[in-house]
Amino acid sequence: MAKIKRIVRFGIIGCGLMGREFASAAARWCHLLDLDVQPRIVGICDANPAMMEWFQSNFESIEIATQDYHELLASSAIEAIYCAVPHNLHEQLYSDCLNAGKHLFGEKPFGIDMAANTHILSVIREHPELFVRCASEFPFYPGAQQILQALHEERFGTIIEVQAGFLHSSDLDPAKPINWKRRIATNGEYGCMGDLGMHVLHIPLRMGWMPRNVRALLSNIVRERPGPNGVLVPCETWDNATLFCEVQHAEQHFPMTLETKRIAPGESNTWYLRIIGTRYSAEFSTKYPRSLRFMHYVPGKAQTWQVQDLGYQAAYPAITGAIFEFGFPDAVQQMWAAYCDELVNRERMQQAFYCVTPEEAAQSHRIFTAALESQRSGQVIALETELEESTTRS
Numbered sequence: 001m002a003k004i005k006r007i008v009r010f011g012i013i014g015c016g017l018m019g020r021e022f023a024s025a026a027a028r029w030c031h032l033l034d035l036d037v038q039p040r041i042v043g044i045c046d047a048n049p050a051m052m053e054w055f056q057s058n059f060e061s062i063e064i065a066t067q068d069y070h071e072l073l074a075s076s077a078i079e080a081i082y083c084a085v086p087h088n089l090h091e092q093l094y095s096d097c098l099n100a101g102k103h104l105f106g107e108k109p110f111g112i113d114m115a116a117n118t119h120i121l122s123v124i125r126e127h128p129e130l131f132v133r134c135a136s137e138f139p140f141y142p143g144a145q146q147i148l149q150a151l152h153e154e155r156f157g158t159i160i161e162v163q164a165g166f167l168h169s170s171d172l173d174p175a176k177p178i179n180w181k182r183r184i185a186t187n188g189e190y191g192c193m194g195d196l197g198m199h200v201l202h203i204p205l206r207m208g209w210m211p212r213n214v215r216a217l218l219s220n221i222v223r224e225r226p227g228p229n230g231v232l233v234p235c236e237t238w239d240n241a242t243l244f245c246e247v248q249h250a251e252q253h254f255p256m257t258l259e260t261k262r263i264a265p266g267e268s269n270t271w272y273l274r275i276i277g278t279r280y281s282a283e284f285s286t287k288y289p290r291s292l293r294f295m296h297y298v299p300g301k302a303q304t305w306q307v308q309d310l311g312y313q314a315a316y317p318a319i320t321g322a323i324f325e326f327g328f329p330d331a332v333q334q335m336w337a338a339y340c341d342e343l344v345n346r347e348r349m350q351q352a353f354y355c356v357t358p359e360e361a362a363q364s365h366r367i368f369t370a371a372l373e374s375q376r377s378g379q380v381i382a383l384e385t386e387l388e389e390s391t392t393r394s
Contacts, residue, residue, distance in 0.1 A: 003034075003036060004036075005035070005036055005038045006036060006037045006038070006344050007037075007038055007039075007040050008038070008039050008040065008103075008340055008343060008344065009042045009078055009079050010022075010026075010039050010040065010041050010042065010043070010078065010080050010081070010082055011041075011042065011043035011044065011045065011073075011078040011080070011081050011082070011102075012043070012044045012045065012055075012082050012084070013046075013069045013081060013082070013083045013084070013085060013093060014045075014082075014083060014085040015044055015046035015048075015051040015052050015054075015055060016046075016051065016084060018084045018107065018135070019055075019084050020055075021329070021332045022039075022041075022084075022336060023041055023055060023059060024329065024332075025039075025329065025333035025336050026038075026039045026040065026041055026336070027059070028333070029333075031319055031320070032316050032317070032333070032337055033316075033317040033318060034317060034350070035316060035337060035340075035341065036344070036345075037340045037341055037343070037344040037345070038340070039340055040061050041055070041059055041061055041062060042062060042063045042064065042077050043062065043063060043064035043066075043071075043072045043075060043078050044056075044062055044064070044065050044066075045064075045065075045066050045067065045068070045069045045072050047067055049067060052065050063075075063077055064078075069093065073096060073102060074100070078102065079102065079103060080102055080103035080104070080105065080131075080343065081097045081102045081103070081104055081105070082105045083097060083104065083105070083106050084107045085107070086180045086186045086187070087109060087111070087112040087186065087187055087194055087195075088112050088185060088186045088187075090106065090107075090109075090110060090111045090120065091111050091112065091119055091120055094106050094120050094123070095119065095123045098123045098124060098126075098127050098130055098132070099123065101130070102130070103131045103132070103343055104130065104131075104132045104133075105132075105134075105135065105339050106132070106134055106135070107134070107135050108134055108135060108194070108195070108197070108199070108356070108361065109188075109190065109194040109198055109364060109365065109368070110134050110198075110358065110362075110364075110365075112187070112194070113188050113365070113369070114365040114366070114369045117361065117362055117365045118362075120358070121358055121362055124358050131342070131343045132358050133342070133354070133355035133356060133357065133358075134198060134355065134356035134357070134358065134360070135335065136202040136335070136355065137199075137328070137334070137335040138166070138199050138286060138331060139199075139202045139203050140314070140330075140331045140334035140335050141271075141284065141286060141289060141326060141331055142289075142292075142311075142313040142326050143284030143285075143289070143291070143292045143310055144273060144284055145313070145314075145315055145353065146282070146284070146292050146308075146310070146313075147203070147275060147282050147284055147292075148203060148206075148353060150280060150282060150294075151207055151275070155277075155279065155280040156275060156277030156278070156279060156280045156281070156282075157277045157278035157279030157280065157297075158277060158279075159252050159276070159277050160254060160276040160277060160278060161256070161257075161275075161276045162204065162209065162254060162256040162257070162273075162275050163272075163275075164200045164201075164203070164204060164256070164257070164258055164259070164272065164273045165200055165257075165258065165259030165261070165271070165272050166196040166197075166199045166200050166259070166260050166261075166270070166272075167259065167261045167264035167267040167272075168261070168262060168268060168270065169262075169263060169264050169265050169268070170262060171222060171263050172263050174222050174224075174225065175225075175226065176226075177225060177226045177227070177228075178226065178227055178233055181195055181262075182225065182235040182236060182237050183237065184237060187237050188237075189237070189372055190237075190238070190368045190372070191218070191220075191237030191238030191239065191241065192237070192238055192240060192241050192260045192262045193238070193241045193260050193368045194368060195260075195262075196260035196261075196262075197241075197258070197364055197367070198360075198361065198364050199271055200258050200259070201360070201363070201364050201367065202356055202360070203273060204247075204256065204258075205360045206353075206360070207249070208249050208250075209249050209256060210247070210249075210363055210367075210383070211243075211245035211246060211247055211256060211367060211383055212245075212246050212248050212382065212383055213245065213246050213370075213380050213383060214243055214244070214245050214370040214371050214374055214380070214381050214383060215243070215244045215245075215374050215379075215380045216241060216242070216243050216244075216370075216371035216372070216374040216375050216381075217241070217242045217243075217244075217375070218238040218241045218371065218372075218375045219238065219239055219240040219241075219263075220235065220237070220238055220239055221239040221240065221263050222235055223235055239261070239263045240259075240260070240261040240263055240264070241258075241259070241261070241371065242257065242258070242261075243257070243258040243259075243367070243371050244257055245257070245258060245367075258367075267287075269328075270285055270286055270287045271285070271286045272285035272287070273285075278297065279296070279297055280294065280295070280296055280297065281294065281295045281297070281305075282294040282295075286328075289310075289325060289326060290310050290311065290325055290326075291307050291308070291309065291310065292307070292308045292310055293305055293307055294306055294308065310326070311323050311324065311325070311326075312324045312325065313326075314326065314334055315334055315338070315351045316334055316337040316338070316341075316350060318330070338351070338353065338354050338355050339355050342354050342355070366383055370383055
C-alpha cells in the first residue's frame with residue numbers, strides 16, 4: 001500500500017531561474033524514496049507576466065497566477081512561500097510573507113544589508129509558529145556530505161586550515177549588459193559576497209566556525225558595462241572577494257579563507273571545500289562531482305592523497321543507482337527535501353543535515369559587514385563571538 005504523503009502547498013514569488021529549478025524538483029518528486037512529504041505548487045507571482053508562462057504550461061496544479069504577491073499571501077490555499085527576488089526586496093516581502101502566516105523559504109543573503117536582516121529576524125521571532133530557512137544547495141552534494149560526516153566523527157584531528165569558495169566567470173565578458181547584481185540599490189554593497197557567500201559559509205557556520213576576525217580583499221574588476229540603451233554605466237558592486245579569517249572554536253584555532261568570485265576565468269559554477277587536519281584531510285569541488293580527495297596521515301607512513309569515486313550517495317535516498325552521477329538538479333531537490341522534511345517533521349527528520357537557519361544567515365551578515373569595513377580601512381576587523389549557536393533551529 002502506498003504511503004500517504006503530507007502535501008505542502010507552495011506559492012512562488014519570483015519566477016526566474018531558481019523558481020523554475022524548484023518547480024522542476026517538485027515535478028519529479030517521485031525521484032525520492034521513502035519521504036512522507038511532498039511540495040505542490042499552487043500559486044505563482046512575477047512582475048513580468050511572460051515569466052509565468054512556462055509554469056502555467058507545465059503545472060496543472062497552479063490555481064493562482066498574479067503580478068501582485070499579496071494575492072498569494074491572502075490565499076488560504078497556500079501555506080508556504082518560496083521567495084526568490086532581488087536583495088532589495090527581501091526585507092519587505094519576507095516580512096509580509098511571515099505576517100501573512102506563511103512558512104518561508106527565502107534566498108540569500110536574507111536582506112540587502114545587516115539592518116534589513118535584523119528586521120527580518122525580528123519578524124521571524126514574532127512568529128515562532130512559522131518555519132523559515134534560507135537556500136543553499138551545494139552542501140548537499142555527496143562529496144560535501146562525506147566531509148560533514150568526517151567532521152562529525154572528529155576524524156580530522158587538529159584542524160590546520162579551512163578553505164572554501166564559490167567561483168564562476170559569468171561576468172568576465174565586459175560586453176555583458178549590466179544587471180541588478182551590479183547595482184548597490186538592488187544588490188547591496190556586499191556585491192558578490194551577498195549573492196554567493198551563504199553557499200560558502202553554510203558548512204563552516206554549521207560547524208560553529210564563526211570567525212573572530214576578518215581581513216578582506218575586494219575587487220571591482222569590470223568597472224563599466226552597457227546599460228539598457230547600450231551606453232556604458234558604472235558597475236557599483238564588488239566582482240570578487242577573498243576573506244582571510246581566524247577561527248577559534250573549542251580547542252581548535254585555525255585560519256579560514258573564504259572566496260566568492262564572479263570573475264574567475266575558466267570556472268563555470270565551482271563550489272569547493274578543503275579542510276586540512278593533522279590526522280585526516282579532505283577536499284571536494286563541484287568541478288569534479290564524482291571525486292572526493294582525502295588523506296589519512298599515519299606517523300611514519302607515506303603522506304598520500306587518495307581519490308574516492310563517489311557515485312550517487314544522497315542524503316535523501318533516490319531511485320538513481322549508486323554508480324551514477326549526482327548533479328545540480330539533484331542538489332536542488334535534496335535541499336528542498338530537507339526543507340519540506342524539517343517543515344513537517346522538525347525534530348525527527350529523515351537525515352541530519354538541514355537548510356541554512358535565519359541565525360546562520362545573520363552570522364553571514366556580520367561577516368560581510370566586517371569585510372566591507374576591512375576593505376575601507378585596510379585593517380583586520382574583529383568580530384564579536386558571543387553569538388547564538390549556529391546550529392540553533394528556529
